[in-house]
Amino acid sequence: MLQKCSQSQKHASQSQQRFFPAKSFSTYQPVIKVTPKVSLFDQEVLITVHGLTRKAKVTLQAWIQHEWRREKVVFASYGHFVASEQGEVDLSKDSPVGGTFTGIEPMGLLWSLAPLPGHPTDIRLVWKDVTKPCDVHIALFPGHITPSDSTVCSEDPDPRPMCVTTASRWMKAADVSRVEIKEGRLRGMLFLPPGEGPHPGVIDVFGSAGGLMESRAALLASHGFAVLSLAFFNFQDLPKTLEDVQLDYFEEAVEWFSSHPAVREGGIGTVSVSFGATFAMLTAMQCPQVKAVVQINGPPFLIMRDLQRKGQVFVKSVQLDLNLATNTKEGYITKDALLYSPSDLLPMWKSSAHMLCLVSDDDGLNNPQWIEELRTMYPEDRRHLIEVVHYPGAGHLLEPPYTPHCRACMNPAEGKHCVWGGNPKQHSEAQRDSWQRLLAFLHDKLR
Incomplete structure (x- = not known):
C-alpha cells in the first residue's frame, strides 16, 4: 500500500546520523526489527530484538522530533527488558520490567511517547504535513537506562547505542x-x-x-x-x-x-x-x-x-x-x-x-x-x-x-x-x- 520506502529510508538514515556515532563498541551484533518498517499510522507493528546474549539487560528507547508552535520538541519513551534464553526481545510477548509502559504492549513504545524532561509538557502531537512520514527512531542500549542518560540528550552518551532503526509511520497511503x-x-x-x-x-x-x-x-x-x-x-x-x-x-x-x-x-x-x-x-x-x-x-x-x-x-x-x-x-x-x-x-x-x-x-x-x-x-x-x-x-x-x-x-x-x-x-x-x-x-x- 505504501510506496515511499526508499525516500523514507534515506530520510531516516540522515536523521540517525545526527543522533548516533558511526562507531559501535558492542562485541555482539544485535538487530532491532520493526515489521513492517513502513506502515500507516494506525497499523500495529511488530518490534523485536535479535542477537543478544542470554538474559541480557537492555533498554529499548523510541523518540520522534516534533515542532509545536515553532518550538522543536522531542517525544521519547523507553522500556527495560531482559532478553530470553535465545537472546531475543519481542514486544508482542515480553513485558518490560521498567519504563514508560507496563505489561505486554506491542505498541507501548509508540503510544507512551511523551515530551522529554526539560521540554514543555503542555504539547499536543499534531502531525500537520501528511505528505511526510512521522519517523519513529528506536535504539537499543545495554543495561537499564532512561532517556536522560542516552543519545537523545547528549552528543557523547555513555553507554552508546548497540543499534538503531527507524520506523516510518504515514497518515496517508501513497495511492491516496x-x-x-x-x-x-x-x-x-x-x-x-x-x-x-x-x-x-x-x-x-x-x-x-x-x-x-x-x-x-x-x-x-x-x-x-x-x-x-x-x-x-x-x-x-x-x-x-x-x-x-x-x-x-x-x-x-x-x-x-x-x-x-x-x-x-x-x-x-x-x-x-x-x-x-x-x-x-x-x-x-x-x-x-x-x-x-x-x-x-x-x-x-x-x-x-x-x-x-x-x-x-x-x-x-x-x-x-x-x-x-x-x-x-x-x-x-x-x-x-x-x-x-x-x-x-x-x-x-x-x-x-x-x-x-x-x-x-x-x-x-x-x-x-x-x-x-x-x-x-x-x-x-x-x-x-x-x-x-x-x-x-x-x-x-x-x-x-x-x-x-x-x-x-x-x-x-x-x-x-x-x-x-x-x-x-x-x-x-x-x-x-x-x-x-x-x-x-x-x-x-x-x-
Missing part, C-alpha cells in the same frame, strides 16, 4: 490523492482513495483550534473513504474567529460534497470532535444527505457563541462561567462550568441520521452525562439511531490509534490552559477501540 478545495466559500482538502469509485463519503471536522487539520481525513481515505477535510475558521480567507461562523457554510459543504462524482450516492457521513461535533449535529439536522454522524467528545448543545444561519441567530449558546470551573496547576477543568438546561440539548432525534457518540469519561471539558441526557431525550422508536460508547480513563482528545496522549495544553477557544484529561494507558486503549468502531460504523451506514 490529495486535492486542495476552493469551491465558492469552501476551503479544505479532498482525499480520494484509489480506484474509479464512487466511494463512501465523509466530511471530517475538527474543533476550536481552527485552521485545517488533515491527518484524520488522510487516514480515513487510506481505509477507502472519500474524505473532505473541512476548515471553517482561521484558515485562508475564512472567518478569523468562531463568532463569525455560520451554519450555511456547513450546509454548502454537504451540498457540494454529496454531489461530487467520486462520492457514492445515497448519503454521506461526518466525523467530528469537540466544537466541530456540535456543528456536525446541527448540520445533520438541516441536511438529509447526512446519514451517519461520528460525534467525538462534542457538547450536545452550542457553547459560548450564538450560531447564525442566513444572517440570523439560529441557535442560542450556553454560557461558560469560569467561576464554576476548577483551576488546577495543569489548567482549567470546565466540564461543570456550563449553565445549561435540558431545553438547550440539540433535538438530534428529529434527524434520520445514525449517530455514534464516543465519550471519554475523564474529559476535562465535557461532562459525559450530557450525552446520556441527550440519549434519554430520544423517543423510544428512534433510540436505535443513537449509540453511545463510554471510555473510562480517557481524555477529550481522542485521536487515531497510537497518537501520544496530551493531558493539558492551551485551549484556543477559551484562551486558557485546559485539562483535556485522561491517563496514557486507558486513553491509548480508548483510541484503539474507538477508531475500529468508527471505521465499522461508517462502512456499515454508508453502504
